[in-house]
Amino acid sequence: MADPWFKVHQSSFKEAFGMVMSAVETRSKIDILSHVLLSTENGVLTLRATDLDLQIDTECEAFDAAADIAVALPAERLRALVASLPETGEVSFGQGRFADQVAVSCGATRISMPCLPGADFPTIVTSHADHWFMVDGPELASAIARTEFGLNNKEHRIYLTGFCLRDEEVDGKPILTVIATDGLSFGRVRCRRVEQPHMPAIGPNYRHVIVPRKGAEAIRKLFDASRKDCRLSATDATLTAASGGTTIVTKLVDAVYPIYDAVIPRLDGLVAECATADLVASVKRVGVVADNRDTDAIRFIVERDRIRLELVGTNGGIGADAIPCQSSAETRFIVGMNGHQLIRLLDSVSTDRVRMHLTDGATGVVFIPDGKEDETYVLAPMRWRNAPGMDAEDAAA
Structure with missing residues (x-):
């Protein structure tokens, strides 16, 4: 085998390769976009991938670089090979068996895979204009x-x-x-x-x-x-x-x-605060009767010391639950929200407690994590479905 172009440690190459893979376009009809460009200059190895909308370049420490090269290797094949090599391995790249191939070797492993000319690899041209x-x-x-x-x-x-x-x-x-x-x-x-x-x-x-x-x-x-x-x-x-x-x-x-x-309502209405985990668990419990996660809404009934959650599914299933809260409610306040979207919103809340700001049943509900005033989340209201007799039960509750 001819002398290698350069060598890299498998662990550092695997890390760099994993970073650029985010930009590889494996389903493109343009063959070179499914490749990763490997280029060396002054002893530094750079990996590049692009789908023409996103481009990622990352450097990887190389050694024994014989000359500056630029070659594009098929990303999926290279990923499969790198993943199978030992973490402590030393990987060499050089001329393959034929002119349009690259040889990749590590220990007893010898692979000769097809390549494309590095000069054909596309680049997203940009100007930073000193605005870093x-x-x-x-x-x-x-x-x-x-x-x-x-x-x-x-x-x-x-x-x-x-x-x-x-x-x-x-x-x-x-x-x-x-x-x-x-x-x-x-x-x-x-x-x-x-x-x-x-x-x-x-x-x-x-x-x-x-x-x-x-x-x-x-x-x-x-x-x-x-x-x-x-x-x-x-x-x-x-x-x-x-x-x-x-x-x-x-x-x-x-x-x-x-x-x-304009999407963010004023924070001058009713305020209710509860444990984030309690709210998440309650939404999930009543959500088991939902038949359509896009159209089945949960009715939230906010009272001074608790929030009641009720959901009537498309096919008639009924779920009800209640959690403790601290609120400024003088009388009960009712608003409907989509349970699926609320869970996704609450996944963004990292604090133990969350504060809800409520204006009326037709205005979005504002969620602010306790102590995180720089985070604001809003969920639009949604019409809920009643079951026969539910309003009478609410009045008696």
Whole structure:
């Protein structure tokens, strides 16, 4: 076998490979998009993958690099091979048996797999324009994860299929705000541990970008494990995230995000506070009689010291439960909510207790985790179904 081009430790290569796999397009008709580009320059190995909307580059420590090379290898085959190699192994890459093959070896293993020219690998061209700013990586990653439940999964309102990242000032301090909504569910988390953010002026409303779900998930994955050197740079077409030796470029949703403040009701109505775990468990209990998770609503009856939950399924099943709460209710307050969406919302609440702000039966319910005023979640009301005699039972309760 000819001398290898370079060698890497299996564990470090596997970690880098796992990072770029998020951008591999395995179902594309463009063959090279199902490949990962491996290139060396001045002894540094860089892996790159792209689906033309998302591009991920990450560096991996290499040694014994003989020359600068660039070659694209099939991602799925390479992933299967790397996963099967011992963690302590030393992996070598070099010329394969034929001119259009690459040899991958580790110990007694010798694999010669087809490749494509590195020069043919596509690149998302971007300009950072000196607009880099530092962010707290885990804080932003958490904000993305906590608002994800509100994303719109339908294509007819493309501007709601991504996360809105907005720069603003709150109490005179710069804030990076993450928002997601489908018009019925809404999540907003403010990130305060950030340098002066700089988002482009897209539309007349405010400075922001709309990041597609796939790009946001890749950034979340990168920043979730990064404790320092987490940076963002935005143009009107792309958002670039960098940490350590990894750079992510994602194209943006070409749209203007709506003025979402109108979705958040005023917090001057009834307030009810309860244990988050109690609310989650109660919704799940009465939810067992739901026949259609999209149309069967739970009726919430808020009283001074308890919340009663009732659900009547499409086929007549009835579920009822009650949990303790502390509220400002003088008389009972009734509102209907979708149990499935409420569970998804409550999954974003990390505190033991959650506060509900209720205005009326036709206005969205605001949820604020106890002690987390920078997190705001809203769920639209929903018409519930009554069973015969249920109103009479409520009056007697």
